[in-house]
Amino acid sequence: MVHPCPRSHTRESRAVTGSVLCAPCISQAERDLRALPVLHQECLHHVSPGRRRTNPTRVSGSRSRDQLNISVLDARYNLLATLESWSEIVVENLAVAAPARSVPQLARFLARHLHWLAAQPPAADFAGEMEGLVAELRGTIDPDPGGLHQLVRRCVVDHCGGTISAPPPNSAEPGDHRIGCSAGHSWELREWLTLRQLMERQRKDAGV
Incomplete structure (x- = not known):
């Protein structure tokens, strides 16, 4: 039975056969999982001035940071915790070995089991969280000049x-x-x- 993808779309998108999500959402989740380890590493250069790269590539709209950026640390913690939580669901249901507790390993593990995840009832939540993590990390790397960058x-x-x-x-x-x-x-x-x-x-x- 064909049913619509539960995620927000400008027009109705049909889910892939045997999946909760439509093909574009699955592809986006795959791209997000590939991007997360790169963004996780890039965030290290934005924790404090002392951790910047030599000759860093200038990002449009970025600004100098003259103090420890706790929002970056918070985003990195949230990323690891979220990937670990979804990985535990896969491990428990498929009885497979758990990946190492690192962002690259967890992201690759979830990518390998993406089609299984896309067929589960909380698939829309998974796709939405991966997209949200990418947005959060990108926001810490190239923040809105008017935003709040120091959490208290x-x-x-x-x-x-x-x-x-x-x-x-x-x-x-x-x-x-x-x-x-x-x-x-x-x-x-x-x-x-x-x-x-x-x-x-x-x-x-x-x-x-």
């Missing part, structure tokens, strides 16, 4: 009322980039993944 979050230390943010411009020596709390707590950049997981747990606990 509650400190994860118990009973601390401070907020976590990047250090203000020129507040430290070049290359000395740390994630700081307004009450005085601080973490090294390499601790971001652990810190981000604590933030996510804090957010979920607050919603209970």
Whole structure:
């Protein structure tokens, strides 16, 4: 039985036989999965001035960054967590070996099982999330000049009322980039993944 693709289209698009999605949506998801590892790596050059490439290619609309960009770290964390979540669904349902916990490996794993994913009930969610991840990463690489690039979050230390943010411009020596709390707590950049997981747990606990 032929049915329409559940994703938003300017005109009705028929799903591929045996799939929930139409051919253009499947192709777009495949392109997104190929692009994600490249964008993930490119984001590293936008975390802080000290991590820029030598002779970087200028991106139209980009601007100089003079402080740690927490939104980049957040986007990279979100990418890894989302790819890992979808990969776990594939592993559990197809009884296949799990890929290594890295963006390139996870993206390749999902691409190999894309047609199976496209046939599952949440296929539209999968395609939408892959497209959203690409947009989020591209937004951190070449941000809207009027956008907010520095996220501010509650400190994860118990009973601390401070907020976590990047250090203000020129507040430290070049290359000395740390994630700081307004009450005085601080973490090294390499601790971001652990810190981000604590933030996510804090957010979920607050919603209970």
